[in-house]
Amino acid sequence: MNEAQRACRPLAITMGDACGIGPEIVARLWLDQAIHSALVVGSPEVMRRAMDCVAAARGCAAPPQVVALERAEDWLALPAGAMPVWAPPGLPADLLAAPLGQIDERAGRAAAVCIRAAVRLAQAGVVAGMVTAPLHKESLALAGESYPGHTELLQAEGAPAGQPPAPVRMMLANDQLKTVLVTIHVSLRQAIEGVTYDAVLETLRITHRSARLWGQPAPRIAVAGLNPHAGEGGLFGDEELRIIGPAIEAARAEGIQASGPHAPDTVFMRARHAPPAHPGEFDVVVAMYHDQGLIPVKYMGLDQGVNVTLGLPFVRTSPDHGTAFDLAGTGRADPSSLLEAWRMARQLVDAYAAVLPDDSSAS
Incomplete structure (x- = not known):
């Protein structure tokens, strides 16, 4: 694929849970003319409803046209400003009957169908990467999906x-802080059991490789401890001595610039990069479990946080919030995080292309 062909490929945006705010925040991006070169993977009927809802809430008499595509590749033939929507095979025929703001099996099934279809488009090179609007994990489970979330699916x-699935990791990032998780969507008890030598070392390797692709060949990686005060020399737990510390040493022996384990109650403040007053000591923090790593980023604001899946053979980002059922159907949901996810996906696609001349998008 030459440079011109690569540059014109769109990003796929999955509509998310049809009963949540996903379709509406996607519609807002078109209504505000905030993005270009993007293709929606979802239900044209759901997206028309969302566009009408958002347009009414914002007093827009002539919202952008929602156009159903027979083939994903047909998006280039649309007039400027129109929203191209490709409905993959397998969407429930009665999806519009699923009530807004409620958990519904049909919405979960549709969300999974759209994700799988977007992956196929990325693997075939039809799209440059994918941005996923929020899904609801309970709806996904009702649809019979065994995966607890986007990352695992x-x-x-x-x-x-x-080939067997490659190891992946979840990163949540904004302009000031990046955190990568060793364990993701499991109970806290299971997360503690999941903090193993191999898991920590693999996380450091994935983080290091991914940072190289986004332009940091030697990232400064801080590793948070699992226990208070990083175990205080074994007084509050010995996982730092038995597991985390040895994994860090092994990573350093491979040339990875990792340090720690650091006290988890201060390492995120130290890593926060807000120059000139507060230049960060680290480029990214590896956290042991979901809330340890995500609370600091989300506390800075849901409007800028982006979820990035590291380790996939293509770029994937998403907003850092959920389906917000209480706002579904109001047209008032804030699309800022989705817009940041789109921008980061485009930046990553461009950055990866610069270091991967063979046109691979592996992250």
Whole structure:
């Protein structure tokens, strides 16, 4: 694929849970003319409803046209400003009947269908990467999906045919802080059990490789401890001595600039990069479990946080919030985080292309 062909590929945006705010925040991006070169993977009927809802809430008499595509590749033929929507095979025929603001099996099934279809488009090179609007994990479970969220489903679907899924990690990032998780969507008890030598070392390797692709060949990686005060020399737990510390040493032996384990109650403040007053000591923090790593980023504001899946063979980002059922159907949901996810996906696609001349998008 030459440079011109690469540059014109769109990003796929999945509509998310049809009963949540996903379709509406996607519609806002078109209504505000905030993005270009993007293709919506979802239900044209749901997206028309969302566009009408958002347009009414904002007093827009002539919202952008929502156009159903027979083939994803047909998006280029649309007039400027129109929203191209490709409905993948397998969407529930009665999706509009699923009530807004409620958990529904049909919405969960549709969300999974759209994710799988977007992965296929990315693998085929039709799209440059994918941005996923929020889904609801309970709706996903009702649809019979065994995956607890986007990350695990993408890991399974992103593996090349005949190959086992590659290890992936979840990163949440904004302009001031990046955090990567060792464990993701499991109970806290399971997360503690999941903090193993291999898991920590693999997380450091994935973080290091990914940072190289986004332009940091030698990232300063801080590793948070699991226990208060990083165990205080074994007084409050010995995982830092038995597991985390040895994994850090092994990573350093491989040339990875990792340090720690650091006290988890201060390492995120130290890593926060807000120059000139507060230049960060680290480029990214590896956290042991979901809330340890995500609370600091989300506390800075949900409007700028972006979820990035590291380790996939293509770019994938998403907003850092959920389906917000209480706002569904009002047209008032804030699309800022989705817009940041789109911008970061485009930046990552461009950055990866600069260091991967073979046109691979592996992250």
